[in-house]
Amino acid sequence: MTSSPNVSQPNRKVMIRLENLTKRFPGQKQNAVDNLTLDIYEGEIVVLVGPSGCGKTTTMKTINRIIEPTSGRIILDGEDVTTANPDTLRRRIGYVIQQVGLFPHQTIGENIATVPKLLGWDSKRVTARVDELLDMVNMSPADYRDRYPKQLSGGQRQRVGVARALGADPDVMLMDEPFGAIDPITRDRLQNEFLRLQSEVRKTIVFVTHDIDEAIKMGDRIVILQEASRIAQYDTPERILTAPANQFVADFIGKGASLKRLNLSRVSDIELSSWPTVRVGADSAQVLDQLRSSGRDSVLVLDDAGRPRRWVGAGDLQSSPSGALEEIGVPVEGMVEPTATLSDALNELIAARNSVTIVVDPAGVYRGVVDINQINETIRAMRSTSAAQNAADLAERSTAGSASERP
Amino acid sequence: MTTHARDQDVVVQTPPRVRRRSLAGYMVMPVILALVCLALYLYVGSRELDSIEARSLNAASLAKATWEHIQLTAVSTLLTLIVAVPLGILLTRPLTRRIRPYILTVLTLGQAVPTIAVLVLLAVAFLFLGFQAAVVGLVLYAIIPVLLNTMVGLEQVDESVLEAGRGMGISKFGVLRRLELPLSVPIILAGVRTALVINVGTATLTTYINAGGLGDIIVAGLSTNRVLIQLVGAALTAVLALLIDYLAGIAEDFLRPKGL
Numbered sequence: 161m162t163s164s165p166n167v168s169q170p171n172r173k174v175m176i177r178l179e180n181l182t183k184r185f186p187g188q189k190q191n192a193v194d195n196l197t198l199d200i201y202e203g204e205i206v207v208l209v210g211p212s213g214c215g216k217t218t219t220m221k222t223i224n225r226i227i228e229p230t231s232g233r234i235i236l237d238g239e240d241v242t243t244a245n246p247d248t249l250r251r252r253i254g255y256v257i258q259q260v261g262l263f264p265h266q267t268i269g270e271n272i273a274t275v276p277k278l279l280g281w282d283s284k285r286v287t288a289r290v291d292e293l294l295d296m297v298n299m300s301p302a303d304y305r306d307r308y309p310k311q312l313s314g315g316q317r318q319r320v321g322v323a324r325a326l327g328a329d330p331d332v333m334l335m336d337e338p339f340g341a342i343d344p345i346t347r348d349r350l351q352n353e354f355l356r357l358q359s360e361v362r363k364t365i366v367f368v369t370h371d372i373d374e375a376i377k378m379g380d381r382i383v384i385l386q387e388a389s390r391i392a393q394y395d396t397p398e399r400i401l402t403a404p405a406n407q408f409v410a411d412f413i414g415k416g417a418s419l420k421r422l423n424l425s426r427v428s429d430i431e432l433s434s435w436p437t438v439r440v441g442a443d444s445a446q447v448l449d450q451l452r453s454s455g456r457d458s459v460l461v462l463d464d465a466g467r468p469r470r471w472v473g474a475g476d477l478q479s480s481p482s483g484a485l486e487e488i489g490v491p492v493e494g495m496v497e498p499t500a501t502l503s504d505a506l507n508e509l510i511a512a513r514n515s516v517t518i519v520v521d522p523a524g525v526y527r528g529v530v531d532i533n534q535i536n537e538t539i540r541a542m543r544s545t546s547a548a549q550n551a552a553d554l555a556e557r558s559t560a561g562s563a564s565e566r567p
Numbered sequence: 568m569t570t571h572a573r574d575q576d577v578v579v580q581t582p583p584r585v586r587r588r589s590l591a592g593y594m595v596m597p598v599i600l601a602l603v604c605l606a607l608y609l610y611v612g613s614r615e616l617d618s619i620e621a622r623s624l625n626a627a628s629l630a631k632a633t634w635e636h637i638q639l640t641a642v643s644t645l646l647t648l649i650v651a652v653p654l655g656i657l658l659t660r661p662l663t664r665r666i667r668p669y670i671l672t673v674l675t676l677g678q679a680v681p682t683i684a685v686l687v688l689l690a691v692a693f694l695f696l697g698f699q700a701a702v703v704g705l706v707l708y709a710i711i712p713v714l715l716n717t718m719v720g721l722e723q724v725d726e727s728v729l730e731a732g733r734g735m736g737i738s739k740f741g742v743l744r745r746l747e748l749p750l751s752v753p754i755i756l757a758g759v760r761t762a763l764v765i766n767v768g769t770a771t772l773t774t775y776i777n778a779g780g781l782g783d784i785i786v787a788g789l790s791t792n793r794v795l796i797q798l799v800g801a802a803l804t805a806v807l808a809l810l811i812d813y814l815a816g817i818a819e820d821f822l823r824p825k826g827l
Contacts (some may be wrong), residue, residue, distance in 0.1 A: 164792030226734055235728075250736035261731030265749050265824035275735050325733075 174235075175332060175364040176223060177198040181232035183218055192218045194388035196232070201381075202331075205358060205365040205559050209375040209394075210385035211412070220334050220368045224253045251275055254325030254333035254363070258340045260317045262309035268294070268320050269305040275327040293323040296530065298359060315346040322354065326361070335367045339374070351377060371440045372413055376401065376420055384409050398424050402539075403546030418539050419503065427505050427519055428498035430538055432528025435516065440469065440486050444477045447485070458514060460492070461485045466525040468492045468518050495520045498527065502538060505530045587612070596813045600806050608800055614795065620631025621789045623696040623796045629803070635779035636807060639770040640763065643705035647762050651710045652755065655717025656743065678711040682769045690776045701778035705769055709762040720751025749824045755824060767808040771800075781807070 177200070183193040193215045200206045208216040221227040223234060225246045233242045241249050257445040262271050269290045276286045291301040297319040309317055309465040318338060325333055338354075355378065358365065369375055375382045376397040384392040384400065386408055393405040401421040413420070436450040436459045451474055457485045458473035463486075472489035480488050494508035495518040508517040509532060516529040611624055622628070658667050685704040689695040695703070724747050732742045748755075774782030781804045788796030 217597070224734060226730065247736045247738050250734055255731065255734035257727060257731060257734070259725075259727035261727035261729075263728060263732070263746060264725075265826045267826070274732075274737070280737055310826065321731075324731075327735075 171417040173202040174199045175202040175237055176222060176366065177233075177235040178219070179233040179235065181219070181222060181234070182217075182230050183222060183227060184230045191230075191388050193222065193229070194390060196389045196391070198383065198391065198394070200364060200366060202364050203362040204380040205367055207367045207369060207375040207379035207382045208385060209369055209372060209379075209382055209412075210389075211387075212370060214385045214387050215389035216368050216370075216385050217336055219385070220336060220366050223332075223366060224250045224255060224334055226250075226255075251278055251328065252330050252332070253321055254327070254330045256318075256321050256325045256333065256338045258337040260309075260318060260321040262317055262324070264309050267306050267308055268299075268312070269301075271309070271320060271326055272324045274324060279328055281328075289327070293326055296326070296360075299322045299323075314342055315350060318342060318350060319353075322357075326363075331364060333363050333365045335342070335365060336530040337369055338367075338370070340371075342559060354378075373420065376423065385414055398542065399549065400547045403549070407430075419506075421539065421542060422535070423501050424507060425502045425538060425542075426498065427496055427500050427502065430502070430530070430534055432519055433516070433531055433534060435514075435518075435529045437462050437463045437468075437526065438472075438485065440464065440484070442485060447472060447477060448474065456514070458489070460518070460526070461489065462526050465523075467523075468495065468520065468526050471513055492518060493516070495524075496530075497522055502530075502535055506532075506535055509535070587825050590744065591728060593817065596809065597601045600810055600813075603802065603806055607799060611795065611799060616795075619791050620793055620795055623784055623793075624799055629799070632779065632781050632783050632800075633803060633807065634781075636767070636770055636781045636804070639701055639705065639778065639780050640766045640811065642710065643702045643766050644763050646702060646706045647709040647713055647766075648759060650706065650784070651713035651758075651762075652717050654710075655714045655721065655755075656748075658714075659721040674714065675709050675824075677707055681727070682708045683772050683775070686772060687777050696778075698778050700776050701770070701773035701780075704773070705766050708769060709765050712761040712765065713755070713758040716761070717751070717755050720754030720758075721747050724750045738801070750827070753819065753823045753827065756815075756819045760812065760819065763811050764808055765813050767804070767811055771804055 176198075178196055178198045181193055181196045181198075183192055184191045196219060198347070208220060210216050218227055222229045223236075225234070225241075229242070233240055235241070236249070236252070262268075263274075269287075272293055273286045274292045276289055281289070285507055290305065294301040294304055299316065299319060300411075304312075304316075309320070312320065319537045321338070325335075339350050342350060351374070367375075367378055369378075379397055380398050381395065382397055384393045386392045393400055393409045395405075398421065400409065401413060401417045401424070404413060404417070410417075436454040436456055438447055438450055438459050438461055440461055440463050442461075446461055451457070458471045458476075460468055461470045463469050469486060470489040470491055472485055476488040483516050490513065492513075494512050496505050496508055498519060498521065505517045505519075508528065509515060512518075518529055519527045595666035616624060648740070654670075657663055658670060682704050685707055686701065689700045689704060728746060728750070729742055732746050733739075737745065770780050771785060773780055774786050781800050784800030785797055788794070788798075788800055
């Protein structure tokens with residue numbers, strides 16, 4: 161998640177290649193998709209994002225040919241499928257839509273079994289697969305297999321929709337705003353569940369959304385599309401946030417790109433600062449010594465296991481010189497673990513005493529602190545790396561003469 | 568009916584909707600109809616019948632007329648379905664979009680012509696009489712409700728369900744057979760029920776082209792000015808219509824796909 165991988169990545173397999181893809185709907189003067197060329201690598205979530213009417217959904221639907229392209233080629237796993245039988249093609253591609261589209265007259269189990277049955281699996285294998293998929297999306301097979309869609313909540317229906325799309329274990333999945341019609345809390349939960357699921361199944365996924373935050377969260381790579389499906393930028397979320405390719409991308413990301421960027425880095429990615437610490441058993445001389453040598457106005461008191469307990473300053477020692485260290489000063493709060501994002505760390509930092517966020521390991525043992533300067537430096541470092549990479553890419557592109565990315 | 572929990576992820580413990588009436592609910596209509604028949608029987612039995620009345624009001628001729636009436640209704644409704652449902656499917660396919668309005672206009676005009684006129688036309692213009700001619704007239708009149716319900720039924724199926732089906736690689740025919748038709752069954756059946764009721768009523772007119780049915784009894788009563796005969800003929804027609812509507816209602820309850 162942290163480093164910015166090189167975009168060209170020649171060693172990775174291209175799973176979906178769109179070549180000079182064009183779609184013009186009958187009776188329209190302009191192309192809905194205009195000469196789009198795009199490579200999508202195996203095992204990645206590629207998010208197509210852009211303003212409404214930019215052609216992102218049309219582009220996605222040409223991949224399983226729900227919408228037939230006017231010209232151009234679709235290459236799936238090395239095979240030209242532009243003129244293949246659409247029904248057999250679609251059985252190889254999972255398909256999830258915003259309205260879910262569960263079959264209301266079939267049980268959840270029958271819904272999930274749709275593609276396996278089309279492929280002629282025997283009933284034992286189908287039943288086992290249905291139960292496996294229900295487990296995968298955190299729904300108990302015994303409770304849900306024989307229910308009907310109308311007995312489920314919106315979030316549960318979309319889970320079933322995802323399970324159904326995974327039915328015959330396709331290599332590729334197309335998802336059209338799958339979490340768009342779900343309330344924010346459930347959407348967040350489903351997104352997290354889906355990312356966890358994806359870390360297990362490693363599908364190649366084309367994901368359409370109009371929400372840049374969802375794109376940043378879900379995407380290994382993001383394609384920002386302008387009208388007629390022209391690629392404004394095709395890059396990792398990190399680089400889209402730190403080095404937007406042009407004004408359109410910058411406007412589309414909107415304000416707060418740096419804050420969004422902090423969601424993509426973890427506390428473990430940066431070097432922690434240190435802070436003067438003493439053990440609970442220490443005497444006031446040791447505390448004063450630490451304060452003097454560090455130049456800070458308080459020390460962090462750790463318990464015997466090394467867990468942060470209290471902030472103690474010189475003033476606290478004077479007001480109760482005989483008090484044990486665990487009874488004076490103020491208790492610590494707002495600690496984060498190394499897996500937390502920098503955004504979480506910043507959030508704690510704003511409210512924290514001494515303007516630092518304490519970092520502890522999962523057992524609660526003190527590891528270090530994060531201060532505002534480190535966050536600031538991280539953001540600037542990301543910017544300069546991306547800018548340098550962009551310059552390098554531009555140089556490379558001008559020599560290669562690629563026309564796929566236009567300003 | 569069930570109430571759905573608001574919370575998105577609370578397990579919604581809803582039993583399948585109770586969609587069939589209770590046994591007692593099912594018994595109400597037949598009991599009422601039986602009582603009407605019994606009352607009619609007792610009333611007729613309490614009267615001294617003259618020879619004209621006795622010729623119409625006996626078990627054999629009443630049974631014959633009723634049976635003819637049922638045959639007329641059943642055959643015409645069956646033929647209506649055979650014509651109207653496939654036509655409805657055809658007219659909802661993208662290929663026929665252009666000719667759809669014309670066909671509907673012609674059929675609606677056809678329905679505006681009263682059945683009696685159709686029957687007379689068949690008889691006078693084509694010398695076409697009897698059972699078969701009666702069935703033609705009834706079918707022409709009953710096609711429209713079944714056709715329109717078939718079309719409405721197919722068109723009200725949620726577009727996202729069909730897109731999901733196509734997107735998973737179900738063939739066009741598979742989508743029609745496995746998704747569109749089952750999901751439009753309730754509305755198509757409502758059309759069939761309407762056609763049945765129309766046919767039971769209209770079949771009384773086929774007596775004029777010598778096709779039999781309960782119309783024979785009513786017309787015999789009218790032409791001989793015997794109110795009792797008219798009453799029996801009309802009451803039996805009404806009982807038959809209600810009975811058939813009741814049976815169609817049961818069929819609707821049981822043929823509706825689960826989960827809807």
